Amino acid sequence: LYVGGSEHSVLHLLYARFWHKVLYDAGIVSTPEPFQKLVHQGMILGELEFSAYQSGGGEYVSTGFVDNAGLDKRTGEAVMPVTVSDDDVEKRGDAWVLKSSPDVQVLARSYKMSKSRGNVVNPDDVIDQYGADSLRLYEMFLGPLEQVKPWSTRGVEGVYRFLNRVWRMLTEDDERLNPNVQDVEPAKDQLRDLHRLIQKVTEDIEDLRMNTAIAAMMEFSNAARGWKPLPKSVAETFVKLLNPFAPHITEELWSLLGHESSIAYEPWPELVEAYLVEDEIDLAVQVMGKVRATIRVAADAGREAVLATARADENVARHLEGKTIRKEIYVPGRIVNFVAT
Secondary structure (H helix, E strand, C coil): CEECCHHHHHHHHHHHHHHHHHHHHCCCCCCCCCCCCEECCCCEECCCEEEEEECCCCCEECHHHECCCCEECCCCCECEEEEECHHHEEEECCEEEECCCCCCEEEEECCCCCCCCCCCCCHHHHHHHHCHHHHHHHHHHCCCCCCCEECCHHHHHHHHHHHHHHHHHHECCCCCECCCEECCCCCHHHHHHHHHHHHHHHHHHHCCCHHHHHHHHHHHHHHHCCCCCEEHHHHHHHHHHHCCCCHHHHHHHHHHCCCCCCHHHCCCCCCCHHHHCCCEEEEEEEECCEEEEEEEEECCCCHHHHHHHHHHCHHHHHHHCCCCEEEEEEECCCEEEEEEC
16 A cells, blocks of 8 residues: 655655565565555645625625625625634534624635745644644544645644543543543443444544544544443553554553553454344334334344334324224334324
């Protein structure tokens, strides 16, 4: 796998291929070609820059009313773009608007980082303020690897808060292991959630979908913070999954969990598919096509057992009262529908 920017890859791939051919002819490597797959990572642009249009009288004009010539479509008057601070705008749906006038849309655009534009972000400054793990995590969380993406310091703050929540979940203020982390057997639902995460993060790493893997770990940690107690084995597996994304904080957590060797030498968590199977499932129950209840039944429950549970629901029974059931429809694992008159 070769990951690199398109502006450099031609020479890199060419030189690497020359050397690989030499090594192959010498019997040192076993493959005739060095790479099987090429991926171009997207460029990271500068922060969003906002501008609004103003009429001659100083009134703001929404971008939707401005044509390509810079004229107000309604009046034909020329309007001028003015720079707007990011503190003065907010996102509404897919558009950015003025906080003071939410009906006024503004232009939002990112540009390539350059010294002349003054929008370069120095990684050293980010690391000084938020740490290297936050920088790594945010770059991977920005979006799909191949897409061009704008930088956002607010986004760095978001992943920084996530790492802090993980730290507080597993430690106390004096940097000792949180007493809520206990050496107990995980419950079935905890194992199910954990192995779903193992499956998700493993597949996403293999497919270079780092952003969705991080989102899944954020969702899991939100749930795990509410577990009383938090099984130590679950915490250890979660730290292993987070390690490639945030190696420094996870190395510290691994030590606090009682391990003397580096987490870098630990095997990757193994997926046990048996834990992914749910014992119970939720089914929507309809009466004449309208959802009237949601029931929880055993995953392997038969048709009659499911229908009996559905009929016993208080709200379903109320909508069936005084009516004759003409048809009972059950789509396994999905829905129950009663047709009644």
